[in-house]
Structure formats: structure tokens, C-alpha cells
Amino acid sequence: MIRPSVTGKISEVFCSVQGEGLYTGSRQLFVRFYGCNLDCVFCDTKLSTYERYTPNELHDIISGFTKNYHSISFTGGEPLMQKDFLKEILQLVKKDGIKTYLETNGIFHEELKDVIDYIDIIAMDFKLPTSGKHDKYWQEHKKFLNVARKKEVFIKCIMCLSTHNEDIEEVTSLLKDSARNIPFIIQPNTFELSKRLLDKAKACQDTLFDISNDVRIIPQVHKYLLVH
Ligand code: SF4
DSSP: OOOOOOOEEEEEEEEEEOOSGGGTTOEEEEEEEOOOSOOOTTOSOOOOOOEEEOHHHHHHHHHTSOSOSSEEEEESSOGGGGHHHHHHHHHHHHHTTOOEEEEEOSOOHHHHHHHGGGOSEEEEEOOOHHHHTOOOOHHHHHHHHHHHTTSEEEEEEEEOTTOOHHHHHHHHHHTTTTOTTSOEEEEEOGGGOSHHHHHHHHHHHHHHTTTOSOEEEOOOTHHHHTOO
16 A cells, blocks of 8 residues: 655745854755744744645755755744654655755654754754743753754754843753753844843853853844845
8 A cells, every 4th residue: 555645834945045053144945844833922934824745746846946055954833843744855855965954943852863864954942931931941952952962963042131041040050961062052132132132142151151162142144134
């Protein structure tokens, strides 16, 4: 019996410039997955529409783009919410020799285990409760990082005026033995840019140097470039 192919909900596919993290400025092909398990207050990708594709249909769309990009960014929403579909499309693009990059909110560690063999780079969010006004995901993030560290991974977190120092102290205590060589990016909230916020980010950087030897403050550049 032929197994019916899983379908995925995809909001858009486009080529643009990466605006966050270590690969800021790199040209990437973005595949934006529909749906997210969180509802962060600063979210700039609230999605309302999608198309349903089989992995082969999405692969055909990807193949239609000129390969003048660094990697394919599987982004969202949260791609790991559609893990079975993600696994199939990752396998197809890896056969083409394309580098794969996963943007994730860093919560679905069991799902990550199932797809990590096909991912080259992981951009993992660390959700600070007082930045995004949501629940705490400390243990999920820790478990996620323990899986993700098998590949190239970096952590990013949004710093807002509302962010409490206790959140940063909690991160420091949680990751003290596991994040030494993992880059940590602090992203000041674009809507609150000010000297006060930069000072807060620098204080946070000082604290995080206790757990990582590579802590950077990098704004979300795509908001300046006016790209997606
Ligand atoms: S995890 Fe990302 S996509 Fe989901 S609500 Fe938060 S910012 Fe938006």
C-alpha cells in the first residue's frame, strides 16, 4: 500500500536577506510554516493564510528559485509543529545538497530529535517570560539545547524594557554548564530602541558572559532594511 504523503501548511516562500542572528545579511530562501504554539507580544509574523502542499509540491516551488542563496531557512510560526512534513521536505532538499537552517522557538525537543539529522544550523529562541508575557519554558529550552548542540546552534532572545533581571539570572543558572561555546544573541526590541534599552542589554550581556564566551547585541536588521 502506498502511504499518502503528509501535507504541510505553508504561508509563503520567498528569497530575501536574513535579518537576525549570526547570519544577518546572508541571502536565504525562506519557507514560512503556518501556525505557532505561542503568542508573543512582539511577534511580527502573525499569519492568517496558508496553502497546503505535499513535500514534492513544495520541493518543486523551491527548485524554481535560482540557487544564489546561502541556505534555506525553515521558519514560522513554528516549523516543528509540522514535524512529519518538515522531515520530508528536509530530506528532499538535503538530496539537492542545500544547506538547511531551522528558526524555532526552542520548545519542541522531542520533535527536534526526529529531524536533526537533516538540519545544518539551528537558530533557537530563548523565550524570556517578562519579554514576551508568556509562560516559562526553562526546562523545555534546556532539553532542546541538549539536542540542538549536536549541530551548529546559536541562541537569541528579545530584550524589552519590561524584561526582568531575574529572567537573565535564571538563564545563567540554567545554562551554566551547557552553553560555554554557544553564541548568545541579545536582540533589543525594535519598538523600544533607546539608550535605556541598550544599557539594559549591556548589563544583560555582562551577566551572560558567565555562561558563554560569545554574547552579542544585534538588533533585528530586517526592520531597517524593510524586508520580511
Ligand atoms: S514564537 Fe515566534 S512566531 Fe511564535 S508567536 Fe512568538 S515571535 Fe511569533
